[in-house]
Amino acid sequence: MQSNDTRIKWVEEPQLGWAGRMYLPLVFGGLTTTARHLVSEKVTVSYPDEEPKLGNKLIYRGVHRLNRDEQGRVKCVACFLCATACPAHCIDILAAESPWEDREKYPQSFTIDELRCIYCGMCEEACPVDAIELTSLYNLTGRSREEMIFDKEKLLSVYDATKDSEPMQSKSLGGTL
Amino acid sequence: MMSVETTALVLVLVKIALMLGGIMTAAAYFVLLERRVAAWVQDRHGPNRVGIPLTKIRLMGLGQPLADGLKMIFKEEYIPAQVDRPLYIIAPIVIMTAALAAFAAIPLGSVVPEITQLGIKEPIPLLVATQLDVGMLYVFALSSIAVYGVILGGWSSNSKYSFLGGLRSSAQMIAYELPLGLGILGVVLACHSLRLDAIIQHQADSGVWFVLAQPLGFVVFLVAAFAEAGRLPFDLTECEQELVGGYHTEYGGMKLVLFLTAEFIHMITASFLIVILYLGGWHLWGVTGSGVDVGWVGALLRMAVLMAKTFGLIFFFMLIRWSWPRFRFDQLMSLAWKVMLPLGLLNLVAVAICTELAHPSVAGNWLDSRLGGGGTALFFCVAGWGVAFLGLCAVALTQPMIGDNRPRRNLDLQHVDQQLDFEGRPSAG
Incomplete structure (x- = not known):
């Protein structure tokens, strides 16, 4: 590329004003910014003593849960859309014929490897019946890898634990229910 | 009762001990302060958890220098x-x-x-x-x-x-x-x-x-x-x-x-x-x-x-x-040689002139007789500030630290190539 190429956009350095060239006014300008931050509110929290303030809990992406319908059955219809959408391949579903009249299939086993999951929320997006959702539980810990593979019962129990504080998103976010 | 010499010696030793201990401790705690200030300026909390060992007392992290020191002492001398x-x-x-x-x-x-x-x-x-x-x-x-x-x-x-x-x-x-x-x-x-x-x-x-x-x-x-x-x-x-x-x-x-x-x-x-x-x-x-x-x-x-x-x-x-x-x-060097050195000299000359004017041997203490003691001090202050302002204006006017590092428009690629073309130059590719 030649230097007279019309596609090159030449940018001139902005010129310093009189105050800028005398240096000291700029020093004080910088110092005021620093001093302002010195006394401003801290953005970090002392975590175990103090819980972080989450924004909207309904859109936070933490531990998954499997929702139940009104009769307490698992809502999932084992369509595999979440497992297909998952970029980390952490969802494993074993489908079986549904024992109920209103649907054809249900998940006999439904496991999520919480260590493998990248918490992107694609499963939640993909689910046609809003059965899988991400909760606002962020402090997920375990003592072994096996412990961190959540099965269907565990995921349903997460729903039982969080359903009151975080209602199903279906209604508020225009879901199927 | 100790003799005068012994007392003086002990006094000096006590002073040295206090000084060394104080300075070393101060340095350790200033490291902590430095880290805390760094954190505060960046809207963080900084190290605030180390207190008395085996208890839950935190003392705003004042135990941190001791912990750091212990860690460093027990490190391998590699x-x-x-x-x-x-x-x-x-x-x-x-x-x-x-x-x-x-x-x-x-x-x-x-x-x-x-x-x-x-x-x-x-x-x-x-x-x-x-x-x-x-x-x-x-x-x-x-x-x-x-x-x-x-x-x-x-x-x-x-x-x-x-x-x-x-x-x-x-x-x-x-x-x-x-x-x-x-x-x-x-x-x-x-x-x-x-x-x-x-x-x-x-x-x-x-x-x-x-x-x-x-x-x-x-x-x-x-x-x-x-x-x-x-x-x-x-x-x-x-x-x-x-x-x-x-x-x-x-x-x-x-x-x-x-x-x-x-x-x-x-x-x-x-x-x-x-x-x-x-x-x-x-x-x-x-x-x-x-x-x-x-x-x-x-x-x-x-x-x-x-x-x-x-x-x-x-x-x-x-x-x-x-x-x-x-x-x-290069900015560091420009600041030292083109800004700070001339400004320092300017200040020195101004101070020398003022000191000479106030000296009793000069013209029968000309300044003091006309302005009085307070007036002389005021005169020096005004002169000092005037010199400082003039010096900074001169710096601003001459811009000694702003180098021309703009991209060059008239750079001919062929010309650059020719300059690079020396004997034994590795061929492209």
Whole structure:
């Protein structure tokens, strides 16, 4: 590329004003910014003593849960859309014929490897019946890898634990229910 | 009862012990403060959890320096294979010794009243080397020895980062030694003494701190002190982003701690010097008085004032660190030679003229007879501020630090190619 190429956009350095060239006014300008931050509110929290303030809990992406319908059955219809959408391949579903009249299939086993999951929320997006959702539980810990593979019962129990504080998103976010 | 000589000796030893212990502890705690201030400026909390071991008492993290010290002491004394062993070991010792020895001539207050119960019949000056008449020169010389530690460390490490760090450091320290000296010279000229306690006494007697009378000298000295202490924005000697760690890249364990502590002590020394030379030392209008005889309350008050001023300056050092980006090396040199050196000279000339005008032998003390004592002081202050303003305007007008590093439009690629075309040039591809 030649230097007279019309596609090159030449940018001139902005010129310093009189105050800028005398240096000291700029020093004080910088110092005021620093001093302002010195006394401003801290953005970090002392975590175990103090819980972080989450924004909207309904859109936070933490531990998954499997929702139940009104009769307490698992809502999932084992369509595999979440497992297909998952970029980390952490969802494993074993489908079986549904024992109920209103649907054809249900998940006999439904496991999520919480260590493998990248918490992107694609499963939640993909689910046609809003059965899988991400909760606002962020402090997920375990003592072994096996412990961190959540099965269907565990995921349903997460729903039982969080359903009151975080209602199903279906209604508020225009879901199927 | 001890003899007079023994008492004097014990007194000096006690002073040295207190001084060394105090300085080392202060350096350790200033590291903590530095980390806390860094965190606060960046809207974080910083290290605030280490308190008393085995309890839940946290003390705002005041246990951190002890924990760090223990960790460092128990670290392996590792010496890399490629280093020059004697120099490698001696470098941190040199820098630390020089840093600590400089405190012999720095007063930590005015005097403490005599303690007749212990056989001390004269007021005790809060200064280790009481008979040293060249205190200022002594401190100046010892703080310059620090550059030896840096160069030795960089050279003996036998590593490119260390070497570059040492090289930059030596160039920087030598360049800023001149403005630093000029800043000192203005003050020494104005109060006719190289003794730091005499310089404080002069400011206390006249009530005019030198920052008011010589603002330009203050700016020059402040900037040079920052550069000498290797603090941002002048920390080119160890900029992590380019040189990993600079001259102490190859050091670890206690040797590294010696280097880092020495650097902090340099900052403390620089703060003390700035306070003593320009900010009135232990003097504060209407609080400490200026007489030589003080009671215990007065002595403690003066110490507190001096410490508070020094602490404030160290805090200022820490704030500046997060306010300004690091200079490029050419900017660093331009600032030293094209800005600070001429400004320092200008200040020196102005001070020399003023001092000469006020001298009793000149024209029958022309100034004092016309303006009176207060008027002369006022005249000096006005002259100092005028000179400072003029100097800064001259800097702004000539723009010595703004280099032309714009992209060049008339650059012909063929021309560049020809210049690169030398014999033995590896062919493209």
